Amino acid sequence: MDKDIATPVRTRAILEKYGFSFKKSLGQNFLIDTNILKKIVSFAELTDQSGAIEIGPGIGALTEQLARISKKVVAFEIDQRLLPILADTLGPYDNVKVIHNDVLKADVKQVIGEEFPEFEDIMVVANLPYYVTTPIIMKLLEEALPIRGIVCMLQKEVADRISAQPGTKDYGSLSIAVQYYTEAETVMIVPKTVFVPQPNVDSAVIRLTRRESPAVNVKDEQFFFQVTRASFAQRRKTLLNNLTSQLPDGKQKKEEILEALKASEIEPSRRGETLSIAEFARLSNQLYPYFH
Numbered sequence: 001m002d003k004d005i006a007t008p009v010r011t012r013a014i015l016e017k018y019g020f021s022f023k024k025s026l027g028q029n030f031l032i033d034t035n036i037l038k039k040i041v042s043f044a045e046l047t048d049q050s051g052a053i054e055i056g057p058g059i060g061a062l063t064e065q066l067a068r069i070s071k072k073v074v075a076f077e078i079d080q081r082l083l084p085i086l087a088d089t090l091g092p093y094d095n096v097k098v099i100h101n102d103v104l105k106a107d108v109k110q111v112i113g114e115e116f117p118e119f120e121d122i123m124v125v126a127n128l129p130y131y132v133t134t135p136i137i138m139k140l141l142e143e144a145l146p147i148r149g150i151v152c153m154l155q156k157e158v159a160d161r162i163s164a165q166p167g168t169k170d171y172g173s174l175s176i177a178v179q180y181y182t183e184a185e186t187v188m189i190v191p192k193t194v195f196v197p198q199p200n201v202d203s204a205v206i207r208l209t210r211r212e213s214p215a216v217n218v219k220d221e222q223f224f225f226q227v228t229r230a231s232f233a234q235r236r237k238t239l240l241n242n243l244t245s246q247l248p249d250g251k252q253k254k255e256e257i258l259e260a261l262k263a264s265e266i267e268p269s270r271r272g273e274t275l276s277i278a279e280f281a282r283l284s285n286q287l288y289p290y291f292h
């Protein structure tokens, strides 16, 4: 077996060989610690029958670890300059396919259908580019892909918001959006020192396990998310104030909003951050007829 790509010495040698310069705008912070990489992979609980989807393979540090453990890896990489490097570093692995594309533009569902036919277990595993963590996670969840879940590295601050519970400062519409689809947990905090170049912020690894059905029953998902976003628009404002100022024609519909709050047994003076997902579901289902 070749020496790991992610050792500091080998990483430096690869970068020098190709004269590679990091693009900050693409969130390029590469991992140079094989222990951390192995831990990330272990959180995904892959078997030799699993498929792995990676976003942003860089020079292949994580891809290699995934290739050793799973049946097949498909990795989306936006930066063309990395393609010849990946062809070189991942040469020893015949179960890896690199797709040159922006994952936000890719038809991931179609790729899964083509690349993972008859796979019963598919996980997304990634050290995400930090400038687009939230759009990538939301795309993967909203497209209802046939995946078991996502294990990814991201900014600790975003990990805190994703796994936050009601009543905490980090709890908001992102916590609800992600927890609606998945069970979310922060599984590891990662120091800056294991990256080149070092990012400015602390990092964490989260594991999102897709629920068999969403956490709550809502009449209309788009409206449910609209209500949660409206409720957190200004955190210091009451629920009633945020809903009247943020929902379409909310000011004219104040009486109806009060009715819906009463029917859902939620005090209008409460703040959005105190509501559980179940309460948001009840509220949006009561508001729905007044806004459609």
Ligand code: SAM
Pocket: 026, 027, 028, 029, 030, 031, 032, 055, 056, 057, 058, 059, 060, 061, 062, 063, 076, 077, 078, 079, 082, 101, 102, 103, 104, 126, 127, 128, 129, 130, 132
């Ligand atoms: N996986 C490598 C590692 O752990 O060392 C690199 C991770 S680095 C944080 C993020 C990677 O995502 C970079 O290789 C970057 O070029 C790539 N990337 C950035 N934006 C992307 C996008 N929209 N779609 C696909 N890849 C992207």
